[in-house]
Amino acid sequence: MDDVSTQPIGALPAATGALALDIYRLTKRFGSFTAMDSVTMRVEPGTVHALLGENGAGKSTLVKCVAGYQRAEEGSILIDGREQEIANPVVARALGVGMVYQHFTLAPGMTVAENLLLAGGKTPALIDWRRKRAELEAFLATTPFSLDLDRRPSELAAGEKQKLELLKQLYLRPRLLILDEPTSVLTPQEADEVLGHVREFAKSGLCTVLIITHKFREVMAFADSVTVLRRGKAVHHCRVDHTDPRRLAAAMMGEGEAPPPESDAEVPAGSALRAMKQTAADAPIALQVEGLQAQGDRGTLAVHDLSLAVRAGEILGVAGVSGNGQRELVEALVGQRPRLAGRVTVMGKPYGARREENRRLKLRSLPEEPLRNACVGDLSVAENMALRDFDQPPLARGGVLNFAAWRSRAREWIAEYGVKTQGEDAPIRSLSGGNVQRAVLARELAGDINVLIAANPVFGLDFAAVREIHGRIVQVRQKGGGVLLVSEDLDELLELADRIVVMSQGRIVFETSAASAQRHVLGAHMGGGHHA
16 A cells, blocks of 8 residues: 555556446445345446435445445445455555545635645645646646635635535546535535536546436436436446436335326426416415525624515425525524514514414425424424323313323324334424425424425435425415425425425525526526526
């Protein structure tokens, strides 16, 4: 291994160009849980290979074994036909494996140039900056990304940070580049630009690319081959030109289960879910927000004079790249963050987000990360389901709490919503993410609803849960409720919403009907390229 440490940064490893990767019967366990179960797959050199699967299917475990961050108990990893013992990330790097993570790993106080040099691992005590800058500028000229070498990550937008993460790896000239959901923080244009460049990089024979994604559109547009993982097993391998989103969805859910009718990446904007009922133009306004201002966590303004209206029987989608004030907007609306200015009304009545108003005005919410934002982790499922109305009949009579009524209603809801739990008395933190969300849904969707505020309601959930939750949200709208749906997933908004507004830097900068919405136009506004 000594020869690796003496290599100058950016120097080529012994072997160059795209490598062939073979995974043979790889198994990884965590205690009694098998995260990866005898997975075999081949990634051809110079191709883009997509790894598709629901959360918990084993995708991240697989790539972490290849990148040296985890070690499998059984099976082999072969590079160019030779078995390799990848004991740690240093060994992986020496073999030419580079990985871009879903979460940023940048040094915030250092410049772009310093972050690029740092990626190499071995920096000399004295750096000849003139020579290094010239080298970095020459390197940037070979990529389609222009980043200012003197800026710091704290000054960069999310899309720029993602590009810097990619540049860090490309600078090391990897033979295999692993991307873990690289587009989750990008606008559609930025995503296409990044993936387009990565595809060209692979086609040129310089590199093989393995990409984890959950977006069928990205698989169909940019990958050559795809492997679907399900519950730790590789269940489907094929060339992309021999498949379609419907078949991929069926593989993700398990053969024999019908793919959801709305899972197709090419669903037209006027989706069948939405076409069930058109909002009347003269329907009453269910939720009105006027001139709302709210502070961010750092004391600066996160929501600037924001106004919007949601009619009864309408889903209004709020699109935007993460970090543009959507979280603060939702928290200010539901009472988790103070409002500095502005007025909010529900069915024409003032709304200050107090518990009594929620009940009287029939406003409900499905927040992001429900375990953290909508539950008390140590309380039981039944107790969490009663948080809205534990002091109301029939759950309480004459100031006395009727715990038997809490439990029996919880059992009904557990059955109706398919909540997998050891019982209504189990602490809610013992449930999986999808089941926590189902339990919160049961509570929030009970009875009549005037307004539902939902923020990334299916984030991290499996296919079946996504379909079910989307169906429940559409039901609220069909029964005449107004829904404010805040989501970072454009496909979700195009499928469910009647109208879409784009939030950028704490303001609404664009509005369109969902039926006539165009992905690239929404993307341009999401990226801050336009301001209305």
